[in-house]
Amino acid sequence: xxxxTCRLAYLDWLRALAILGIFLFTAxxxxxxxxxxxxxxxxxxxxxxxxxxxxxxLSGAASxxxxxxxxxxxxxxxWIRRLLAPLLTSLFGLLPLLxxxxxxxxxxxxxxxxxxxxxxxxxxxxANWYHLWVVVCLALYMxxxxxxxxxxxxxxxxxxxxxxxxxxxxxxMFLLLLPIAALFITGLLLGSSGHLLVFLYWWLLVVLGxxxxxxxxxMDSLERNRRYSLILLLxxxxxxxxxxxxHAGPLAALMIEPVHAxxxxxxxxxxxxxxxxxxxxxxxxxxxxxxxxxxLQQPLIIIIAGxxxxxxxxxxxxxxxxxxxSWLLAVIIFNVLIKPFVITRFFFGVKPGTPPVATGKVxxxxxxxxxxxx
Numbered sequence: 254x255x256x257x258t259c260r261l262a263y264l265d266w267l268r269a270l271a272i273l274g275i276f277l278f279t280a281x282x283x284x285x286x287x288x289x290x291x292x293x294x295x296x297x298x299x300x301x302x303x304x305x306x307x308x309x310x311l312s313g314a315a316s317x318x319x320x321x322x323x324x325x326x327x328x329x330x331x332w333i334r335r336l337l338a339p340l341l342t343s344l345f346g347l348l349p350l351l352x353x354x355x356x357x358x359x360x361x362x363x364x365x366x367x368x369x370x371x372x373x374x375x376x377x378x379x380a381n382w383y384h385l386w387v388v389v390c391l392a393l394y395m396x397x398x399x400x401x402x403x404x405x406x407x408x409x410x411x412x413x414x415x416x417x418x419x420x421x422x423x424x425x426m427f428l429l430l431l432p433i434a435a436l437f438i439t440g441l442l443l444g445s446s447g448h449l450l451v452f453l454y455w456w457l458l459v460v461l462g463x464x465x466x467x468x469x470x471x472m473d474s475l476e477r478n479r480r481y482s483l484i485l486l487l488x489x490x491x492x493x494x495x496x497x498x499x500h501a502g503p504l505a506a507l508m509i510e511p512v513h514a515x516x517x518x519x520x521x522x523x524x525x526x527x528x529x530x531x532x533x534x535x536x537x538x539x540x541x542x543x544x545x546x547x548x549l550q551q552p553l554i555i556i557i558a559g560x561x562x563x564x565x566x567x568x569x570x571x572x573x574x575x576x577x578x579s580w581l582l583a584v585i586i587f588n589v590l591i592k593p594f595v596i597t598r599f600f601f602g603v604k605p606g607t608p609p610v611a612t613g614k615v616x617x618x619x620x621x622x623x624x625x626x627x
Contacts, residue, residue, distance in 0.1 A: 263530040267521065268311050269539050274304035276550045279384070280576045283558040284568045301451075303517040305387060309455045310518045312391055313398075313462025320402035328402065336392040339548055339602040343385050346600075348376035351552045355559075384551045390452060394459045401463065410467075417468035424481055426474045429465075430515040433457050437511045454511060458518065472526060479523030486520050489513040545591050545601040546583050553579040 278300050323331065349372035353365045356372070365372075375381055382389065404410055420426050433454060440450040465471040475482070493513055557578050561571045591597045595605050 261530065262532055262536060263525045264311055264314060265536055265540055266529040267307065267525040269543050270521075270525075271304045271308040271311065272543050272547050272550075275300060275308070275384070275547070276554075276580070277576065278304065279551055280554050280558075280579060281572060283554070283562060283575070284572050302514040303521070306455070306458050306514045306518050307521055308387065309391075309394075309458040310462035310465075310522065312394075313459035314466035315462075316395065316398060316402075316459070317405075317463055317466040320398075320405050325403075332392070332395055334599060334604075335544075335602045336388060336395065338600055339544065340385065340388045340392060342600040343388070343548055344376050345373060347548065347552050348381060348385070349373050351555060352376060352381070354556060384547070388548075390455055391459075394456050397456065398459070398463070401460075405467075414468050417464060417471060421468075421470045421474050424478055426471060426478060426519070427481075427485070429461060430512050430519075433461075433511045433515055458515075461515075461518075472522070475519055475523040476526040477523075479520060479527060482516055482520035482523055486513070486516040489516055541592065541603055542584070542587055545587050545603060548601060549583045549586060550579060553582050557582075 319328065319331065349369055350365065352372040352375050353368050356363075356368060379386075420429060436453055436457060437450060440453075465475070489512060554575060558575050561575055564571060591601050591603065598605055
């Protein structure tokens, strides 16, 4: 199968915006009231309906280039460096440290080393994974996508690529959201676990991004129909809000919310392709910083918010302080402890060598080096 493999600037910027959105919503969580049956968790809802689905969609789109550029051995090594190593770093390093700090703040004594075994046991429990669920799911999805990666080099992939052109004219691309809605409705009717539905739903977004990048004209269609996506998104948001206010049944909510999240992805991707497909000298640094920042942001927020919540200041000012200080600390940690050293770059999923920084005219090079999940 033949396709363009040049790095696309708008995908990099959209990925950075998705991680920034996750960071901003996560920083707001300590300042929001606990979720109840009457008042659902709005922060969690916004994360699961906009930023996280967009991140999975972009990861699926990026995986196409990963598959075209590497053989099986290189893909396994890349999977270890980009997903497995950062996941183990978080499970055996960042999370135990965070758990020990919570134990220490509660008044307990003991050093990190003496409490490390207990902290690791707690960190390995899925209930304590927090933002690492995205990394765990991505690691599993890349394994699940291996048959698709092998299939790309077959003649049948070329035929399927041409068949995707049917979704390009008009507004047919919105039909691609129907399998996601069908999955939720079927799962609800069969009484499937909510966690299983979310896992499969995120996987469908990865596959959807893979197919949209496989046929680039689908991405062009997203750009062309961005206004339709925005209008439909506003309608879907209104229906979701109305359903929450009037306590609509779970079936009605699940019929709306998966499509609502898909429309967020289509709308943001369409506008991103239209207005963010530009080179900038900061893009190289942002690509290197994005993944370590995602791993660091929630532990930093929890640590800083634990001190800030004891202050007697307006919540808005405390939120701004937590956001800015967490971001600043992440930048310092990245530049001082992660970026300069090969071993720390490996542990946080950053490629060993610093990519060259181009100045002057932008020259697109075939098969450029990648910075994210591929």
